[in-house]
Amino acid sequence: MESEIVIKEATSQKDDFKVVQKGNMVESIxxxxxxxxxxxxxxxxxxxxxxxxxGFRTTEQLKAVLDGHFMDIYKKYKCKGALVESTKMSGSFNEANDWLAGVFMPKLIGLGLTKVAVVLPHNIFAQMAVDEWDKKLADSLPGILAHKVTL
Structure with missing residues (x-):
């Protein structure tokens, strides 16, 4: 059994979560x-x-993941591409779309991101949120190449 490294412990806050690394996987729980x-x-x-x-995540959890340990890992490796696997995502994240397109994605682009691909969720509400994010991204950052794929 591979060892688990705790990157962040959860607090008593409602939307807080734990982050662990098991081998090459970093998980938010x-x-x-x-x-x-x-x-x-x-x-x-x-x-x-x-x-x-x-599954589901709150807007606060989404922002905390992406602006927290995700950003730390991204800065460490400076990847040119991002692949988002969201087939098992449930629920919408429309509330975060302005932040994603106007704050988060410009940070990644500033760090060298040039391409994004999203494997679309099966959940219709999550699909609609991805479509809305894609539109906002195209409007605010026309240079980024984003692809959407369904399985």
Missing amino acids: NKLNQVFHYIDLNYVKQGIMFHGWT
């Missing part, structure tokens, strides 16, 4: 002990930041 986000470090040597979302 909610209060129900469910993984809702992961980063697979196996692809960073190829210049790809591969990460995924599963």
Whole structure:
């Protein structure tokens, strides 16, 4: 059994979560002990930041993950591409779309990101949120190449 390194302990705050690393996987675990986000470090040597979302997450959790340990890992490896696996994502994240397009993505682009691909969620509400994010991204950052793929 591989060892688990705790990167961040959860606090008593409602939306807080624990972050652990098991081998090449970094997982965000909610209060129900469910993984809702992961980063697979196996692809960073190829210049790809591969990460995924599963189940539900709050807007606060999404922002905390992306602006927290995700950003720390991205700065360390400076990947040119990002692949977002969201087939198992549930629920919308429309509330975060302005922040994603106007704050988060410009940070990544400033660090060297040039391409983004998203494997679309099966959940219709999450699909609509991805579509809205894609529109906002195209309007605010026309130079970024984003692809959406369904499985």
